[in-house]
Amino acid sequence: xxxxxxxxxxxxxxxxxxxxxxxxxxxxxxxxxxxxxxxxxxxxxxxxxxxxxxxxxxxxxxxxxxxxxxxxxxxxxxxxxxxxxxxxxxxxxxxxxxxxxxxxxxxxxxxxxxxxxxxxxxxxxxxxxxxxxxxxxxxxxxxxxxxxxxxxxxxxxxxxxxxxxxxxxxxxxxxxxxxxxxxxxx
Amino acid sequence: xxxxxxxxxxxxxxxxxxxxxxxxxxxxxxxxxxxxxxxxxxxxxxxxxxxxxxxxxxxxxxxxxxxxxxxxxxxxxxxxxxxxxxxxxxxxxxxxxxxxxxxxxxxxxxxxxxxxxxxxxxxxxxxxxxxxxxxxxxxxxxxxxxxxxxxxxxxxxxxxxxxxxxxxxxxxxxxxxxxxxxxxxxxxxxxxxxxxxxxxxxxxxxxxxxxxxxxxxxxxxxxxxxxxxxxxxxxxxxxxxxxxxxxxxxxxxxxxxxxxxxxxxxxxxxxxxxxxxxxxxxxxxxxxxxxxxxxxxxxxxxxxxxxxxxxxxxxxxxxxxxxxxxxxxxxxxxxxxxxxxxxxxxxxxxxxxxxxxxxxxxxxxxxxxxxxxxxxxxxxxxxxxxxxxxxxxxxxxxxxxxxxxxxxxxxxxxxxxxxxxxxxxxx
Numbered sequence: 001x002x003x004x005x006x007x008x009x010x011x012x013x014x015x016x017x018x019x020x021x022x023x024x025x026x027x028x029x030x031x032x033x034x035x036x037x038x039x040x041x042x043x044x045x046x047x048x049x050x051x052x053x054x055x056x057x058x059x060x061x062x063x064x065x066x067x068x069x070x071x072x073x074x075x076x077x078x079x080x081x082x083x084x085x086x087x088x089x090x091x092x093x094x095x096x097x098x099x100x101x102x103x104x105x106x107x108x109x110x111x112x113x114x115x116x117x118x119x120x121x122x123x124x125x126x127x128x129x130x131x132x133x134x135x136x137x138x139x140x141x142x143x144x145x146x147x148x149x150x151x152x153x154x155x156x157x158x159x160x161x162x163x164x165x166x167x168x169x170x171x172x173x174x175x176x177x178x179x180x181x182x183x184x185x186x
Numbered sequence: 187x188x189x190x191x192x193x194x195x196x197x198x199x200x201x202x203x204x205x206x207x208x209x210x211x212x213x214x215x216x217x218x219x220x221x222x223x224x225x226x227x228x229x230x231x232x233x234x235x236x237x238x239x240x241x242x243x244x245x246x247x248x249x250x251x252x253x254x255x256x257x258x259x260x261x262x263x264x265x266x267x268x269x270x271x272x273x274x275x276x277x278x279x280x281x282x283x284x285x286x287x288x289x290x291x292x293x294x295x296x297x298x299x300x301x302x303x304x305x306x307x308x309x310x311x312x313x314x315x316x317x318x319x320x321x322x323x324x325x326x327x328x329x330x331x332x333x334x335x336x337x338x339x340x341x342x343x344x345x346x347x348x349x350x351x352x353x354x355x356x357x358x359x360x361x362x363x364x365x366x367x368x369x370x371x372x373x374x375x376x377x378x379x380x381x382x383x384x385x386x387x388x389x390x391x392x393x394x395x396x397x398x399x400x401x402x403x404x405x406x407x408x409x410x411x412x413x414x415x416x417x418x419x420x421x422x423x424x425x426x427x428x429x430x431x432x433x434x435x436x437x438x439x440x441x442x443x444x445x446x447x448x449x450x451x452x453x454x455x456x457x458x459x460x461x462x463x464x465x466x467x468x469x470x471x472x473x474x475x476x477x478x479x480x481x482x483x484x485x486x487x488x489x490x491x492x493x494x495x496x497x498x499x500x501x502x503x504x505x506x507x508x509x510x511x512x513x514x515x516x517x518x519x520x521x522x523x524x525x526x527x528x529x530x531x532x533x534x535x536x537x538x539x540x541x542x543x544x545x546x547x548x549x550x551x552x553x554x555x556x557x558x559x560x561x562x563x564x565x566x567x568x569x570x571x572x573x574x575x576x577x578x579x580x581x582x583x584x585x586x587x588x589x590x591x592x593x594x595x596x597x598x599x600x601x602x603x604x605x606x607x608x609x610x611x612x613x
């Protein structure tokens with residue numbers, strides 16, 4: 001120590017300079033790091049592609065069509081009365097995921113068939129398996145709903161997970177009916 | 187062995203350079219006179235082979251990047267352009283895509299060599315850990331590169347692997363979704379994803395090259411382990427690296443390259459999923475998504491676990507556990523030549539990894555052909571054994587196993603005679 005007059009445990013002016021310099025450098029680095037991290041988030045042009053409209057009238061009962069929304073497939077399925085009855089017959093307690101996962105309802109809404117749709121006939125789902133993002137196949141699997149070919153997750157006719165590794169029900173995207181035969185997704 | 191230097195600069199220029207940048211001294215001490223155990227066998231050739239393969243991948247990769255276009259609209263076509271129109275493009279791409287497979291073939295032999303001869307034990311723990319880091323970066327680089335041709339397998343591999351991070355939603359709701367969107371730069375795998383994957387695929391090989399330098403440095407401080415796993419006791423136990431091991435490594439490199447050339451020229455698509463020659467389609471998942479062969483054991487582990495987050499933990503844990511092997515193995519004997527029980531468990535691990543590789547190529551609900559026996563229980567058993575080998579068997583064997591007596595020195599074991607009858611090599 002060149003500053004021989006101070007005792008060992010008393011902070012010196014030099015200690016203060018070290019701490020101040022390191023702190024200023026650390027804050028500067030963090031401020032620079034954030035733009036480098038945040039540039040990877042979805043850009044303004046990606047965020048702008050936020051809604052699509054779709055005409056329901058050509059879709060027959062028992063049919064499903066796929067619409068692209070934000071680069072993701074959205075399933076539009078016109079359910080038969082039998083499929084609706086099957087989905088409603090399932091007791092809530094037997095479901096692996098008991099939340100509705102419906103963007104049009106509060107997060108706490110329960111996964112009853114009523115809370116999975118706006119009109120019971122029309123099942124609107126983000127067509128991405130909640131396991132690892134594959135596209136499930138419709139009208140397949142033991143529950144008549146969806147079967148994911150990748151890892152074998154099975155969904156029922158309300159798009160709720162019933163068996164397999166997927167942790168959550170298929171998501172219901174935000175959508176609204178513009179007229180009885182036209183919906184807007186997003 | 188560190189700190190030795192027998193280098194004597196001969197020319198005036200060499201003397202002038204040696205007092206300014208002793209790079210010739212470094213080359214001499216590490217690649218020429220470096221004292222190397224005299225009993226290294228074929229399995230010690232893969233370090234050199236791996237360095238060669240890294241060079242091949244970097245050189246072919248740089249020239250492929252001169253023709254490749256990292257855009258969702260053009261990537262697939264630009265790869266086809268490389269294959270059909272670019273001069274020797276077919277050769278460069280097949281060298282690069284099959285080079286990855288041979289790189290992994292060599293690294294697996296290298297890793298199992300280390301596990302068999304106890305090369306991870308003191309004083310080589312840091313050497314081993316750097317090796318594990320290189321292996322993890324190799325996996326990341328290979329995955330990123332696999333997405334670049336933007337075929338169906340590219341797209342869906344990118345989707346499945348990035349979605350592994352969405353499992354964080356199960357502990358921190360929303361965080362996993364944010365991380366995956368951050369990785370994608372959108373709401374699904376797309377153009378921004380491809381661009382950043384290309385950028386990182388170009389970067390990581392150079393990080394690997396830097397780690398290889400550290401790996402070799404960490405090797406040259408304690409010196410090579412050897413098939414007997416005993417320490418070098420003196421000059422009678424070693425030979426200079428050159429010409430003994432330069433020639434030996436070159437010979438086995440030639441055999442390895444012959445095998446590589448056979449695949450590149452005669453079976454260039456034998457290791458590729460045909461689906462990757464179908465352009466990426468975000469609306470259709472292929473009937474079966476499988477990774478390249480070298481990642482199948484990990485995929486089998488992931489798919490054998492029915493719970494999403496736990497499956498992901500098991501997948502990444504299988505890599506993380508390797509870091510701790512130097513401390514999990516409690517035996518003081520390095521080489522399994524002298525560990526009768528550990529040797530059997532080791533070969534069971536090799537069979538286990540091959541079995542997991544086979545199972546990883548099949549759907550979890552598949553059955554063994556012609557028998558009707560389901561595969562899933564075997565995948566779970568295989569995963570359990572992989573973990574048990576590192577977390578139970580290695581720690582306990584060190585306590586309960588009686589090793590065979592070790593030879594006194596490498597020289598006595600190699601020659602069967604005493605030290606005095608060994609001819610002094612090349613002095």
